[in-house]
Amino acid sequence: MSLQFIVDGLLTGSMIGLGAIGVTLTYSILRFSNFAHGDFMAWGTYATLAVVSAIGATFGKVAPIAPLSFGWPLLVALVVGMAFTALLALLLDRVLFSRLRSQGQAIIVVMASFGASMALRSLLEFTFTSRPTYFSRAIQIAMPVGFGIRITPDQIALLLLTAVLVLGVHLLMTRTQTGRSMQALSQNAALARIVGIDVASVVRVTWVIGGALACVAGVMIGILVQIRPFMGFDMLLPMFAAAILGGIGSIPGAVLGGLIIGLAEAGAVQLIGAEWRAAVSFIILMAVLFVRPIGLFGVRER
Amino acid sequence: MDLLGYGAFFLTTALIFSLVTLGLNLQWGLTGLFNVGLAGFVAIGAYTSALLTTPDDAARLGGFGLPILVGWLGAMVVGGIAAALTGMATLRLRSDYLAITTFGVAVVVQLVALNAQKLTGGPFGIGFIPRPFGGLAETPLLFNLSNLAVVCVVTLIAYLALEHLARSPWGRVLKALREDERAAISLGKSARFYRVQAFAVGGAIMALAGALQAHFTGFIAPDNYLPILTFQVWVMLIVGGSGSNLGAVIGSILVWGIWAGSGTLTSVLFAPEQQARAASLQIVAIGVMLCVILLLRPNGLFGDRPRRPGKRAKVNAANSSSNS
Numbered sequence: 001m002s003l004q005f006i007v008d009g010l011l012t013g014s015m016i017g018l019g020a021i022g023v024t025l026t027y028s029i030l031r032f033s034n035f036a037h038g039d040f041m042a043w044g045t046y047a048t049l050a051v052v053s054a055i056g057a058t059f060g061k062v063a064p065i066a067p068l069s070f071g072w073p074l075l076v077a078l079v080v081g082m083a084f085t086a087l088l089a090l091l092l093d094r095v096l097f098s099r100l101r102s103q104g105q106a107i108i109v110v111m112a113s114f115g116a117s118m119a120l121r122s123l124l125e126f127t128f129t130s131r132p133t134y135f136s137r138a139i140q141i142a143m144p145v146g147f148g149i150r151i152t153p154d155q156i157a158l159l160l161l162t163a164v165l166v167l168g169v170h171l172l173m174t175r176t177q178t179g180r181s182m183q184a185l186s187q188n189a190a191l192a193r194i195v196g197i198d199v200a201s202v203v204r205v206t207w208v209i210g211g212a213l214a215c216v217a218g219v220m221i222g223i224l225v226q227i228r229p230f231m232g233f234d235m236l237l238p239m240f241a242a243a244i245l246g247g248i249g250s251i252p253g254a255v256l257g258g259l260i261i262g263l264a265e266a267g268a269v270q271l272i273g274a275e276w277r278a279a280v281s282f283i284i285l286m287a288v289l290f291v292r293p294i295g296l297f298g299v300r301e302r
Numbered sequence: 303m304d305l306l307g308y309g310a311f312f313l314t315t316a317l318i319f320s321l322v323t324l325g326l327n328l329q330w331g332l333t334g335l336f337n338v339g340l341a342g343f344v345a346i347g348a349y350t351s352a353l354l355t356t357p358d359d360a361a362r363l364g365g366f367g368l369p370i371l372v373g374w375l376g377a378m379v380v381g382g383i384a385a386a387l388t389g390m391a392t393l394r395l396r397s398d399y400l401a402i403t404t405f406g407v408a409v410v411v412q413l414v415a416l417n418a419q420k421l422t423g424g425p426f427g428i429g430f431i432p433r434p435f436g437g438l439a440e441t442p443l444l445f446n447l448s449n450l451a452v453v454c455v456v457t458l459i460a461y462l463a464l465e466h467l468a469r470s471p472w473g474r475v476l477k478a479l480r481e482d483e484r485a486a487i488s489l490g491k492s493a494r495f496y497r498v499q500a501f502a503v504g505g506a507i508m509a510l511a512g513a514l515q516a517h518f519t520g521f522i523a524p525d526n527y528l529p530i531l532t533f534q535v536w537v538m539l540i541v542g543g544s545g546s547n548l549g550a551v552i553g554s555i556l557v558w559g560i561w562a563g564s565g566t567l568t569s570v571l572f573a574p575e576q577q578a579r580a581a582s583l584q585i586v587a588i589g590v591m592l593c594v595i596l597l598l599r600p601n602g603l604f605g606d607r608p609r610r611p612g613k614r615a616k617v618n619a620a621n622s623s624s625n626s
Contacts, residue, residue, distance in 0.1 A: 033398040035338070035405075096593055103600070107336050107397050111536065112596050114338055118533050119589025125582035233529075237409050240402045275417045282406040286391060289403065293395050 003147045005266040011155055011224060013262025014162035018217035019235055020242035020254035021169060022210025028186035028249030029206045030101070032109040033240065036092065037214060038232030039120040040085050044215025045222045045231065046128060048074070048081030052135065067153035069136045070223065078219055082212040089211035090204060092116060098203075117233065124229040132226040135219075158220050165216060166255050169209060173251055178205055186249050187299075234278070238265070241281035245288050247298025256296065260284070310446035312562060313555070317453045318515045320554035323538045324460055324547060325507030331544035332468060333500040334480040335393070336401040338532055339408030340508055345415060345527035346384050347377035347509025348516040352428045353421070355517070362420050362428075370434055374513045381509020382502045389501035393494050408532065415524035427523030431516050449518055456514060457551070460507055464547050467503075476500055530585065534561065537592045543602025553602065561588070 019041060026034045055073040056062070064071040096116060100109045142150035173179035181202050184192040193199060214232075221231050242261050246253025265280045288295060322344055329335040337343075351373035356365030368376075388407055392400040415422045422428065434452055438445040467473045478486040479493050487493055516522045534557065542553020564587070568580035595602065 027398070033402055035401075096597070099597055107334070107401075108596060108600065110336060110338075110398060110401055111540075112593050114533070114536070115589045115592035115596070117589075118530070119586045119593070122582040122585035122589065126579050126586065129579060130582075237402075237406050240405070244399070244402070276413065278413050279410050282410050285403065285406055289391050289395065289399060293399070 003149050005270050007149055007151050009263030009266030010159060012265055013259035014159060015217045015220050016238045016242050016262055017255035017258025018162060018213045019239040020258045021251055022214050023239050024243040024248055024254040025206050025210050029182055032106050035113045036117040036120060038236040039117050040089055040211050040214040041218035041232035041235060042124055042229055043088055043120060044081045044085035045218035045227050046124060047084040048077045048219050049227060051077035051080045068157055069138045069140055069154050074135060082215045085215035086208040086211035089207040093207055121229050121233055130229055132228045134226055135222050154223055170251055238281040241285040245284060245295055247295030250297035253295060253297035307443045307446050310450045314450045314453050314518060316555040316558040317457045318511050319538060319558050320551040321457050321460055321511035322508050322535045323550040323554045324464055325504040326535055326539050327544060327547060327550040328464060329501055329504035333476045333497055335497060335501050336397055337404045338401050339404030340535055341527045341529060341531040342408035342411035343381050343385060343505045343508040344512035345411050347381045347512030348522045349422055350380040351377040351513035352431045352516050352522055355432050356428060356430055362423055370432055370517055374510055377509045377513035378506040382506035385505020386498055386502035389498040393497045412524055412527060425524060427521060429521045431520045433517055433520050453514060461547055537588055540592060540595050541602055543604040546604040549602055549604030
């Protein structure tokens with residue numbers, strides 16, 4: 001068995017992990033599993049793609065940054081896409097989720113997110129058709145780094161980006177007042193209100209972080225694999241499995257869960273075959289639910 | 303005559319949908335269990351029955367050439383077992399975990415249907431599934447009407463059985479658990495045990511519906527059981543009103559009418575190469591419809607789910623971080 005699966009697994013794991021951060025935050029702070037999260041990913045990616053082509057139309061062809069397959073337009077577009085996805089999440093919360101939350105039945109919100117997910121995805125299919133597209137069709141040469149492992153410059157850059165983002169969110173959650181408010185709200189909502197935490201703003205920050213990271217994860221998939229309307233929906237099960245494996249509410253847990261699932265998927269692809277890849281997250285999910293339903297870093301609910 | 307034939311065909315499909323919706327109503331409407339993978343259970347039923355009843359095929363396991371009724375029974379048993387296992391894994395945990403797990407079940411069933419060629423025929427599916435009135439296929443009208451009659455009878459039996467169950471002591475326990483779990487448990491009812499039962503029976507009904515559909519069309523493929531099926535059935539239940547079996551049936555016919563009607567409309571209005579895109583617009587419309595109904599009329603047309611702004615809402619408000 002070649003060790004290449006480690007690189008593949010870390011990359012898939014980064015995508016899953018970045019998405020799972022949003023899932024775990026929504027679950028622990030807003031208390032529902034958001035089935036539309038995968039579609040935030042896809043919308044963010046298509047928004048980024050649209051901005052890239054808009055820049056291309058205005059400034060002509062821009063040379064990519066030395067070893068990478070993309071240039072500054074993609075970086076600018078990514079920032080715009082992140083903002084767009086965050087706004088989309090906020091908008092959906094405003095018109096749909098917040099109203100249903102105030103009715104008090106958590107599971108209705110889950111159902112609404114399922115409906116919203118279908119609508120969002122089909123809207124993408126309508127606008128961009130279901131044909132896959134790409135940020136760049138250029139083929140990168142993978143560099144050998146020893147032990148039979150090869151890695152492309154894009155992959156290195158994206159792994160670094162993931163590390164920076166995860167560290168940033170972790171610092172935000174542990175070192176800032178906003179982050180501490182978020183943790184307080186997820187641990188004990190009633191008490192958090194009593195000490196005067198501004199619930200509305202915490203909810204907004206949750207959606208902004210979740211949406212922006214979903215966009216990054218989507219763009220990673222877009223650069224390394226392809227862009228399709230279903231790209232996010234197909235990530236939903238791995239993301240949920242990662243969030244539950246890591247322990248709901250834990251950001252390091254979500255990332256670690258994502259990496260574990262990514263590595264397991266890549267290993268399974270080598271051993272069993274790519275067509276069974278999607279079953280890996282289900283098996284891990286079931287194992288966690290039977291053995292340790294609170295996950296690796298979870299806290300028992302009171 | 304054509305119109306009558308189409309009417310029978312339409313109603314048959316709608317009633318098969320209402321059978322799935324009845325199963326979902328037992329799980330969600332009566333018991334409050336959230337199943338977003340019902341397409342998986344429908345597929346399990348369809349494939350089980352197809353394997354049991356098709357003539358022997360060298361390319362895959364079986365078919366065993368058994369009578370159709372055995373196929374339907376087998377579908378219910380396997381569907382029920384699959385649902386019971388799913389329930390046992392998740393029902394002691396928070397309700398969201400069941401949602402995620404059922405979603406996973408549907409993904410895995412889809413994967414098996416696509417990849418386990420020896421069992422399911424892979425992407426090409428299974429053909430030559432015996433039809434109850436295959437001999438009448440020469441006269442389509444008679445064929446359609448007899449199919450309709452069979453589906454009507456099965457749906458009616460399921461409807462009456464579910465109505466009876468809902469009023470029985472068993473059904474009252476389920477309702478009690480849905481309304482106030484703590485009180486029901488304090489009366490000595492094992493919440494998990496009853497819920498697993500309800501989930502299993504619901505899964506068996508869904509599987510039966512899948513089997514009916516398989517024998518009615520004579521051909522099944524993985525594409526029949528995509529998440530869109532789950533979504534359609536949910537909209538049917540919500541439109542009809544969760545908790546009401548009558549609502550489930552009427553909601554199914556109504557939503558299937560809207561679906562088929564808008565499908566015909568798009569095929570008339572749009573050029574053939576635009577049809578796939580127009581079809582996705584159809585899904586958008588139904589998705590928006592689901593959200594609007596949840597917002598404006600959460601009880602649907604016939605729902606019995608009481609909205610009590612009293613104790614429970616307060617508890618929930620205190621527990622949840624809701625509301626901005």
